[in-house]
Amino acid sequence: MKLLIDNLQYANWSEPIFQQMNEGGVHAVHVTIAYHESFREMVLNLEAFNRWFERLPHLIFKGTTAADVLKAQKEGRTAIFFGFQNPSPIEDDIGLVEICHQLGIRFMQLTYNNQSLLATGCYEDDDTGLTRMGKQVVHEMNRVGMVVDMSHSADRSTLEAIDHSTRPIAITHANPHWWQAALRNKKHEVLKALTDAGGMLGFSVYPHHLKDGTHCTLDSFCQMVAEAADRYGAQNLGIGTDLCQDQPDSIVEWMRVGRWSKTIDYGEGSASDAGFPPMPNWFQDNRDFGNIRAGLLTAGLSDGQVDGIMGENWHRFYQTSFEPA
């Protein structure tokens, strides 16, 4: 039976949202559990999710293995996998990589827009690639089974992560730069190197990553996916919507500046368009994945390719990524 995986969401979690996952038949969601948090702050976020798991076991449970996706499918629930968009929770302590893996973290971005202790973010002027600690941490992530995610990283850093990692890495939520020339979207050479090494690209539906933003058509999005399948192989593609459902605009401001700046940085937005942009009409929430599936078929992808992109490819990637090397 067909699997459905969304490999990136950061909603303002609520029972109605988990209910929508259930109605939409979403078997697994990779949830961002930290943006700028310290280790202890991230643990508070895990505790909050433990309360959700305790309260709503009929809807969701904590996912840590690929088998949990099949379990979710069988039981009509959604497996929630955790990841960091920033390495801030491991602080300056490589031992926290394994500790975080033991707590269920399965993805970690090496940077979130800015320079981190590990690599360079996509908003920095100069990209110096993986740092000394970055190389050590990639090695440790490979060892314990935590996926390197370079969604918000700069090009050289991303290429070096692909090269340095002994296991395939991921760009969980971004689109090709050749379709929409956003700073956060990825250049062809980066996507080629990523997928040639067995890595995965998750397509984002966040309007700042879309051609024509909120007004992007489903047809345009799906034609882009079809073109990416031609260039990179459909088996290396999946979905990572970057859905930030029900979040107040204060959250996107916090995503952008955390505690690192005293003045606002608008990131992908602008002073006149500072908040969350409205999502396209064909993807409002977890009940709308059927639109994407139908659109991909219309765009000429085969049934097998579409099944892969909608979930089976991430599931196969999970199978080889989450266990110790």
Next chain:
Amino acid sequence: MKLLIDNLQYANWSEPIFQQMNEGGVHAVHVTIAYHESFREMVLNLEAFNRWFERLPHLIFKGTTAADVLKAQKEGRTAIFFGFQNPSPIEDDIGLVEICHQLGIRFMQLTYNNQSLLATGCYEDDDTGLTRMGKQVVHEMNRVGMVVDMSHSADRSTLEAIDHSTRPIAITHANPHWWQAALRNKKHEVLKALTDAGGMLGFSVYPHHLKDGTHCTLDSFCQMVAEAADRYGAQNLGIGTDLCQDQPDSIVEWMRVGRWSKTIDYGEGSASDAGFPPMPNWFQDNRDFGNIRAGLLTAGLSDGQVDGIMGENWHRFYQTSFEPA
């Protein structure tokens, strides 16, 4: 085949000590991973053990389930289970109980000698029993599968923990007060209530808990165990040596005062006898459990009773204690 479990050690860990566990055929050891540490400091201790597990997989591995004891026996290794002697690592945050369980913690003392946020320690003048938070935390420990350990707690607190807990609790390392009237040893009524409720007592070999201290004879120790078997049922008894091998005396001072006092408190010691007391000649390290086994048989306990006390009883207790309720 016979199981061998020591349900409390806090050694100055080294490869030779783990090698001695191997030579002694010790299948599982409950290791103290925190005395006075905050959550973050305790995680650093877990990280240090992760390095031991990575370096010495032929000798030790992290134990989290009763099945790991059998795995250790089968593979000729030792499963290391973790516990806290103090609830300091959960700070004032009940959500950390589940987080710590996810990190592999399987025992937690509600107090270490002093009043804690949860209960009263055995060195306080007044014992007010379980606190408001203490009752909530016992309930949460019952839910997630973390054993309440009252080794260093005062009588009323211990009796209330036995009563309040819906699962059997443990006194991992202490002896009967009727054998040696040490403050840390447990009164008959406490041991009766503990074992009547299915709880476990682990006999300590720490000299301050022994009749005649370092000079305690194996015969006296084993006669005491035999008497305890008569009083409480052999099936509720095990070993928890409290072995603090190779520790410098600065450690026992730290155990006693942590950061809570500016002046030294000698605890079970005295100004003239401030350091670690020498262990009795019949129990120096992990290779000496055979002496205890032989002594228990000489004291008249049956083969089955001795097998239980040396490991099977703790193993059975692990089977019903470490999983979520």
